[in-house]
Amino acid sequence: MQLATWNVNSLAVRLPQLLDWLAAHPVDALVLQETKLTDDKFPRAEIEAAGYRVVFHGQKTYNGVALLSRSEATDVVRNIPGLADEQARVIAGTVDGVRVVGGYFPNGQAPDSEKFVYKMGWLQALQDWLRSELARHTQLVLMGDFNIAPEDRDVYDPVAWAGQIHCTDQERAHFRALLDLGLVDAFRLFEQPPKSWSWWDYRNLAFRKNQGLRIDHILVSQALQPRVSACEIDKAPRKNERPSDHAPVIVTLV
DNA sequence: ATGTCGGACAGGGTCCGA
Numbered sequence: 001m002q003l004a005t006w007n008v009n010s011l012a013v014r015l016p017q018l019l020d021w022l023a024a025h026p027v028d029a030l031v032l033q034e035t036k037l038t039d040d041k042f043p044r045a046e047i048e049a050a051g052y053r054v055v056f057h058g059q060k061t062y063n064g065v066a067l068l069s070r071s072e073a074t075d076v077v078r079n080i081p082g083l084a085d086e087q088a089r090v091i092a093g094t095v096d097g098v099r100v101v102g103g104y105f106p107n108g109q110a111p112d113s114e115k116f117v118y119k120m121g122w123l124q125a126l127q128d129w130l131r132s133e134l135a136r137h138t139q140l141v142l143m144g145d146f147n148i149a150p151e152d153r154d155v156y157d158p159v160a161w162a163g164q165i166h167c168t169d170q171e172r173a174h175f176r177a178l179l180d181l182g183l184v185d186a187f188r189l190f191e192q193p194p195k196s197w198s199w200w201d202y203r204n205l206a207f208r209k210n211q212g213l214r215i216d217h218i219l220v221s222q223a224l225q226p227r228v229s230a231c232e233i234d235k236a237p238r239k240n241e242r243p244s245d246h247a248p249v250i251v252t253l254v
Numbered sequence: 255a256t257g258t259c260g261g262a263c264a265g266g267g268t269c270c271g272a
Contacts (some may be wrong), residue, residue, distance in 0.1 A: 009272085010260055034272090036261070061261055062271075107272060113272095147272095201272090202258035245259075245272080 001096060001202070001253040002027040005143040005216055006237075007246035009102070011066070012062055014244055015043050021237055022050050028070050028252065031102025032206055033145045035064030042066070057088045065091040065102050065144075066211045073100070081198040083125040090126075092133075098224070099137035103144035104186045116165070119147075123174040128141075138223040142183060143248050145246060146197075146217050150175045150185070154196065154214035183219035186231040188250045194253075198233050199246045207238055227253040 004027045007118060008014040011032065021152055022030070027122025030052075035042070037058045047054045047068060057066035057078040065088060067073055079085050092101040103126065108119035148171045152158035161167045179185065187196075197212025220228055230252040238247045 013260070035258095109271085204255070205259095242259090248260050 001098075002250055003098070003100065003143065003218070003253070004030045004248050004250040005033070005102065005145070005218060006030065006245060006248035007033040007145040009034045009036075009244040009246065011037055011064070012041070012096075013242070015046060017237055017240055017243075019046065019050055021248065022052070022064070022068075025234070025248075025250065026051075026070075026251065029073075029098075029100050030068045030248075031091065031100065031144055032066040033064075033102070033104035035066055036061060037064055044152050055091060055093060057106065059086075059088045060161075063088045063104055063241070065089060065104050065241065067091045067093050067095075067100060067102055068094060068141055069093070069095045069100075071096050080122075080125045080129045082129065083122070085122070085129065089122070096099055097139060099133060099140040101133065101140065101142045103142065103146070105145060105147045107147050108171070110165055111163065111168050111170075116198060120170060120174070121237070123171075127174070127177050130178065133184075134181055134221060140221040141218060141224065143218040143249070145215060145218075147215050148172065148175045148217075149213045150217075154193075154197075156197065156211045157211070161213075166213055178219060182222045184222065184225050186218045186220050186228050187214070187233075187249070189225070189228055190231055192232075196233055197247075198249055200238065202245050207243075216246055218249055218251050220251065222254065229254050
Protein backbone atom coordinates (compact mmCIF):
# COMPACT_ATOMS: atom_id res chain seq x y z
CA MET A 1 0.00 0.00 0.00
CA GLN A 2 1.29 3.43 -0.91
CA LEU A 3 0.18 6.79 0.41
CA ALA A 4 1.34 10.20 -0.77
CA THR A 5 1.03 13.93 -0.28
CA TRP A 6 1.50 16.75 -2.76
CA ASN A 7 1.01 20.49 -2.56
CA VAL A 8 0.00 21.16 -6.17
CA ASN A 9 -0.24 24.98 -5.92
CA SER A 10 -3.46 25.22 -7.95
CA LEU A 11 -5.15 22.06 -9.10
CA ALA A 12 -6.60 23.91 -12.09
CA VAL A 13 -3.07 24.47 -13.38
CA ARG A 14 -1.60 21.16 -12.23
CA LEU A 15 -4.40 18.69 -13.13
CA PRO A 16 -2.61 17.32 -16.23
CA GLN A 17 0.55 16.77 -14.17
CA LEU A 18 -1.47 15.14 -11.41
CA LEU A 19 -3.03 12.68 -13.85
CA ASP A 20 0.38 11.91 -15.37
CA TRP A 21 1.82 11.39 -11.92
CA LEU A 22 -0.97 9.06 -10.84
CA ALA A 23 -0.51 7.00 -14.00
CA ALA A 24 3.17 6.56 -13.11
CA HIS A 25 2.55 6.22 -9.35
CA PRO A 26 -0.76 4.45 -8.80
CA VAL A 27 -0.78 5.11 -5.06
CA ASP A 28 -3.69 3.90 -2.94
CA ALA A 29 -4.32 7.33 -1.46
CA LEU A 30 -3.07 10.83 -2.13
CA VAL A 31 -3.75 14.06 -0.27
CA LEU A 32 -3.49 17.37 -2.10
CA GLN A 33 -2.96 20.86 -0.76
CA GLU A 34 -3.49 24.31 -2.24
CA THR A 35 -6.09 23.15 -4.72
CA LYS A 36 -7.33 26.78 -4.76
CA LEU A 37 -10.75 25.71 -6.07
CA THR A 38 -14.25 26.05 -4.76
CA ASP A 39 -15.98 22.68 -4.57
CA ASP A 40 -18.20 23.42 -7.57
CA LYS A 41 -15.09 23.77 -9.72
CA PHE A 42 -13.33 20.62 -8.49
CA PRO A 43 -12.32 18.30 -11.39
CA ARG A 44 -14.07 15.28 -9.95
CA ALA A 45 -14.86 13.61 -13.28
CA GLU A 46 -11.25 13.69 -14.50
CA ILE A 47 -9.98 12.20 -11.26
CA GLU A 48 -12.67 9.52 -11.16
CA ALA A 49 -11.85 8.65 -14.76
CA ALA A 50 -8.30 7.96 -13.57
CA GLY A 51 -9.66 5.34 -11.17
CA TYR A 52 -9.87 7.32 -7.95
CA ARG A 53 -12.59 8.25 -5.53
CA VAL A 54 -12.20 11.77 -4.25
CA VAL A 55 -13.43 13.97 -1.43
CA PHE A 56 -12.45 17.59 -1.13
CA HIS A 57 -12.78 20.79 0.82
CA GLY A 58 -11.98 23.98 -0.99
CA GLN A 59 -12.43 27.72 -1.13
CA LYS A 60 -11.78 30.52 -3.56
CA THR A 61 -8.19 31.63 -4.27
CA TYR A 62 -6.46 30.13 -1.25
CA ASN A 63 -5.87 26.81 0.51
CA GLY A 64 -8.07 23.84 -0.40
CA VAL A 65 -7.43 20.14 0.24
CA ALA A 66 -8.47 16.83 -1.29
CA LEU A 67 -8.21 13.11 -0.57
CA LEU A 68 -7.97 10.77 -3.54
CA SER A 69 -8.20 7.03 -2.95
CA ARG A 70 -8.63 3.79 -4.85
CA SER A 71 -11.07 2.53 -2.21
CA GLU A 72 -13.81 4.77 -0.92
CA ALA A 73 -12.83 6.91 2.05
CA THR A 74 -15.23 6.61 4.98
CA ASP A 75 -15.89 8.78 8.02
CA VAL A 76 -14.76 11.86 6.10
CA VAL A 77 -13.99 14.95 8.15
CA ARG A 78 -13.43 18.44 6.80
CA ASN A 79 -11.29 20.79 8.89
CA ILE A 80 -10.50 20.35 12.57
CA PRO A 81 -13.64 19.54 14.56
CA GLY A 82 -14.27 22.21 17.17
CA LEU A 83 -12.02 24.80 15.51
CA ALA A 84 -13.88 27.71 13.94
CA ASP A 85 -11.80 28.17 10.80
CA GLU A 86 -12.82 29.78 7.54
CA GLN A 87 -9.75 28.38 5.83
CA ALA A 88 -10.00 24.98 4.12
CA ARG A 89 -6.95 23.16 5.45
CA VAL A 90 -7.82 19.61 6.53
CA ILE A 91 -9.47 16.56 5.05
CA ALA A 92 -9.51 13.16 6.70
CA GLY A 93 -10.95 9.78 5.87
CA THR A 94 -10.45 6.09 6.52
CA VAL A 95 -8.98 4.20 3.56
CA ASP A 96 -8.44 0.43 3.71
CA GLY A 97 -8.38 0.54 7.50
CA VAL A 98 -5.92 3.42 7.73
CA ARG A 99 -7.02 6.78 9.07
CA VAL A 100 -5.61 9.28 6.58
CA VAL A 101 -5.36 12.92 7.70
CA GLY A 102 -4.29 15.45 5.07
CA GLY A 103 -3.33 18.93 6.15
CA TYR A 104 -2.29 22.22 4.65
CA PHE A 105 -0.72 23.81 7.68
CA PRO A 106 -0.72 27.63 7.85
CA ASN A 107 2.34 29.31 6.41
CA GLY A 108 2.63 31.82 9.22
CA GLN A 109 4.26 34.53 7.08
CA ALA A 110 6.67 35.84 9.76
CA PRO A 111 7.20 35.12 13.45
CA ASP A 112 5.97 38.58 14.49
CA SER A 113 2.82 38.50 12.37
CA GLU A 114 -0.87 37.91 13.08
CA LYS A 115 -0.66 34.94 10.73
CA PHE A 116 1.92 33.36 13.02
CA VAL A 117 -0.49 33.69 15.94
CA TYR A 118 -3.12 31.94 13.80
CA LYS A 119 -0.60 29.23 12.93
CA MET A 120 0.14 28.56 16.61
CA GLY A 121 -3.55 28.29 17.47
CA TRP A 122 -4.17 26.03 14.50
CA LEU A 123 -1.29 23.74 15.46
CA GLN A 124 -2.59 23.47 19.02
CA ALA A 125 -6.08 22.62 17.77
CA LEU A 126 -4.64 20.01 15.41
CA GLN A 127 -2.69 18.42 18.24
CA ASP A 128 -5.74 18.31 20.51
CA TRP A 129 -7.88 16.75 17.80
CA LEU A 130 -5.25 14.22 16.75
CA ARG A 131 -4.93 12.98 20.30
CA SER A 132 -8.54 11.83 20.13
CA GLU A 133 -8.20 10.57 16.56
CA LEU A 134 -5.27 8.39 17.61
CA ALA A 135 -7.31 7.02 20.50
CA ARG A 136 -9.94 5.92 18.00
CA HIS A 137 -7.67 4.88 15.12
CA THR A 138 -4.46 3.08 15.98
CA GLN A 139 -3.45 3.01 12.32
CA LEU A 140 -3.16 6.66 11.37
CA VAL A 141 -1.16 8.74 8.91
CA LEU A 142 -0.84 12.52 9.14
CA MET A 143 0.58 13.99 5.98
CA GLY A 144 0.68 17.21 4.05
CA ASP A 145 2.41 20.55 3.76
CA PHE A 146 3.35 21.25 7.37
CA ASN A 147 5.16 24.52 6.60
CA ILE A 148 7.65 23.45 9.28
CA ALA A 149 11.25 22.36 8.75
CA PRO A 150 11.65 20.15 11.82
CA GLU A 151 15.45 20.23 12.12
CA ASP A 152 18.42 22.12 10.73
CA ARG A 153 19.20 19.22 8.40
CA ASP A 154 15.86 19.99 6.73
CA VAL A 155 17.08 23.45 5.68
CA TYR A 156 19.59 24.26 2.91
CA ASP A 157 21.04 27.20 4.85
CA PRO A 158 20.16 26.77 8.54
CA VAL A 159 22.19 29.80 9.57
CA ALA A 160 20.34 32.14 7.21
CA TRP A 161 17.01 30.57 8.16
CA ALA A 162 17.57 30.50 11.94
CA GLY A 163 14.49 31.89 13.64
CA GLN A 164 12.78 32.54 10.31
CA ILE A 165 9.32 31.28 9.42
CA HIS A 166 9.21 27.45 9.08
CA CYS A 167 12.26 27.22 11.38
CA THR A 168 11.28 28.92 14.65
CA ASP A 169 11.58 27.14 17.98
CA GLN A 170 7.82 27.46 18.46
CA GLU A 171 7.00 25.73 15.17
CA ARG A 172 9.55 23.00 15.83
CA ALA A 173 8.15 22.48 19.32
CA HIS A 174 4.72 21.93 17.78
CA PHE A 175 6.21 19.40 15.36
CA ARG A 176 7.79 17.53 18.26
CA ALA A 177 4.49 17.66 20.13
CA LEU A 178 2.90 15.81 17.22
CA LEU A 179 5.64 13.16 17.47
CA ASP A 180 4.99 12.98 21.22
CA LEU A 181 1.40 11.95 20.49
CA GLY A 182 2.87 8.72 19.14
CA LEU A 183 3.71 9.63 15.56
CA VAL A 184 6.92 8.93 13.65
CA ASP A 185 8.49 10.86 10.77
CA ALA A 186 8.44 8.14 8.09
CA PHE A 187 11.12 9.88 6.01
CA ARG A 188 13.64 9.62 8.84
CA LEU A 189 13.08 5.89 9.31
CA PHE A 190 15.40 5.41 6.35
CA GLU A 191 18.78 6.58 5.20
CA GLN A 192 18.16 9.51 2.87
CA PRO A 193 20.30 11.49 0.49
CA PRO A 194 21.73 14.57 2.24
CA LYS A 195 20.08 17.84 1.23
CA SER A 196 16.68 16.23 0.69
CA TRP A 197 14.02 18.92 0.31
CA SER A 198 10.34 18.90 -0.59
CA TRP A 199 9.98 22.60 -1.47
CA TRP A 200 12.08 25.03 -3.45
CA ASP A 201 11.22 28.71 -3.88
CA TYR A 202 10.26 29.63 -7.43
CA ARG A 203 12.74 32.49 -7.21
CA ASN A 204 16.51 32.64 -7.42
CA LEU A 205 16.89 29.43 -9.42
CA ALA A 206 16.41 27.67 -6.10
CA PHE A 207 15.59 24.28 -7.57
CA ARG A 208 18.53 24.32 -9.94
CA LYS A 209 20.78 25.20 -7.01
CA ASN A 210 18.98 22.72 -4.74
CA GLN A 211 18.20 25.42 -2.20
CA GLY A 212 15.11 24.13 -0.45
CA LEU A 213 13.40 23.04 2.71
CA ARG A 214 11.81 19.78 3.82
CA ILE A 215 8.40 21.00 4.95
CA ASP A 216 6.13 18.29 3.49
CA HIS A 217 5.89 15.32 5.81
CA ILE A 218 4.33 11.92 6.42
CA LEU A 219 3.93 10.97 10.06
CA VAL A 220 2.74 7.47 10.91
CA SER A 221 1.33 6.13 14.15
CA GLN A 222 3.42 3.69 16.17
CA ALA A 223 1.06 0.84 15.28
CA LEU A 224 1.73 1.56 11.60
CA GLN A 225 5.48 2.02 11.87
CA PRO A 226 6.36 -1.70 11.50
CA ARG A 227 4.54 -1.69 8.15
CA VAL A 228 6.59 1.18 6.70
CA SER A 229 9.07 -0.16 4.15
CA ALA A 230 10.04 3.03 2.28
CA CYS A 231 9.53 6.76 2.21
CA GLU A 232 10.83 9.12 -0.44
CA ILE A 233 10.47 12.51 -2.04
CA ASP A 234 9.76 12.39 -5.77
CA LYS A 235 11.65 15.32 -7.26
CA ALA A 236 10.64 14.49 -10.82
CA PRO A 237 7.50 16.68 -10.99
CA ARG A 238 9.55 19.68 -9.84
CA LYS A 239 11.50 19.39 -13.10
CA ASN A 240 8.36 19.97 -15.16
CA GLU A 241 8.23 23.03 -17.38
CA ARG A 242 5.52 24.52 -15.19
CA PRO A 243 5.92 22.85 -11.81
CA SER A 244 4.42 23.24 -8.40
CA ASP A 245 6.99 24.60 -5.98
CA HIS A 246 6.51 21.40 -3.91
CA ALA A 247 7.43 17.79 -4.70
CA PRO A 248 5.28 14.78 -3.70
CA VAL A 249 6.28 12.56 -0.79
CA ILE A 250 5.40 8.84 -0.89
CA VAL A 251 5.30 6.22 1.86
CA THR A 252 5.11 2.49 1.22
CA LEU A 253 3.41 0.14 3.70
CA VAL A 254 3.67 -3.63 3.57
C1' DA B 255 18.22 39.75 -6.32
C1' DT B 256 11.72 42.72 -3.48
C1' DG B 257 14.72 37.38 -7.96
C1' DT B 258 8.59 33.85 -9.39
C1' DC B 259 4.40 31.86 -9.53
C1' DG B 260 -0.94 31.74 -9.12
C1' DG B 261 -5.52 33.94 -8.52
C1' DA B 262 -8.65 37.98 -8.34
C1' DC B 263 -10.30 41.78 -10.42
C1' DA B 264 -10.97 43.23 -14.66
C1' DG B 265 -10.55 43.29 -19.35
C1' DG B 266 -4.29 45.43 -18.30
C1' DG B 267 -1.69 45.91 -14.75
C1' DT B 268 -1.48 45.63 -10.00
C1' DC B 269 -2.17 43.48 -5.60
C1' DC B 270 -1.89 39.65 -2.17
C1' DG B 271 -0.13 35.26 -0.59
C1' DA B 272 3.30 31.96 -0.67
